[in-house]
Amino acid sequence: MNRSLYVGVVASVLTAGFALSAHAKLASHGSSSVEFKATGPAGLSIVGKSDELRASDSADSVHIVVPLAKLDTGIELRNKHMKEKYLETAKYPQAELVVPKAAISYPTVGAGEATGQLKLHGQTKPVKFKYEATKSGNGHAVTGSVRINILDFGIEKPSYMGLSVKPDVDVSVKFNTHDQ
Numbered sequence: 001m002n003r004s005l006y007v008g009v010v011a012s013v014l015t016a017g018f019a020l021s022a023h024a025k026l027a028s029h030g031s032s033s034v035e036f037k038a039t040g041p042a043g044l045s046i047v048g049k050s051d052e053l054r055a056s057d058s059a060d061s062v063h064i065v066v067p068l069a070k071l072d073t074g075i076e077l078r079n080k081h082m083k084e085k086y087l088e089t090a091k092y093p094q095a096e097l098v099v100p101k102a103a104i105s106y107p108t109v110g111a112g113e114a115t116g117q118l119k120l121h122g123q124t125k126p127v128k129f130k131y132e133a134t135k136s137g138n139g140h141a142v143t144g145s146v147r148i149n150i151l152d153f154g155i156e157k158p159s160y161m162g163l164s165v166k167p168d169v170d171v172s173v174k175f176n177t178h179d180q
Helices: 002-020 076-086
Strands: 026-039 045-050 054-057 061-067 094-100 110-120 123-136 139-149 168-179
Touching (some): 110 139
Antiparallel strands (some): 026 045, 061 094, 094 110, 110 123, 139 168
């Protein structure tokens, strides 16, 4: 159960990073949040959160990295299962989204959709995400969202005591950047 949520969070964080940089060097700063939501039977909803992510850029891409061991669902046993059994954070400690600068509208503020490469659980797949960037001081405030299917990344469908969550996980992120 926890693994799906964790994967979703990572994807969201990575998605939000696209909108930040095309011409200037950037770095994440200030507060950030990553949240994932997985659903199960009878309206069961599992939410996981983290306040850690890193955004940076290279000559042609924006990189968003989420340390998966920092995801927290609020239940210790669920966190353990998510990290050890599903996400395997000892083997795959982070999720990374790489987005070509040409795919986003930076430095123009606004909203859009883009496609990037999400590396999760040792597999890299294209993901389409939504983002919004607004000017904030010497940088941007960025939000993003994505829906991923954890099975696409080789992550086992989380189950506990006969209850399973759906493989589609919604991920959302918020962070601030500072142009360097």
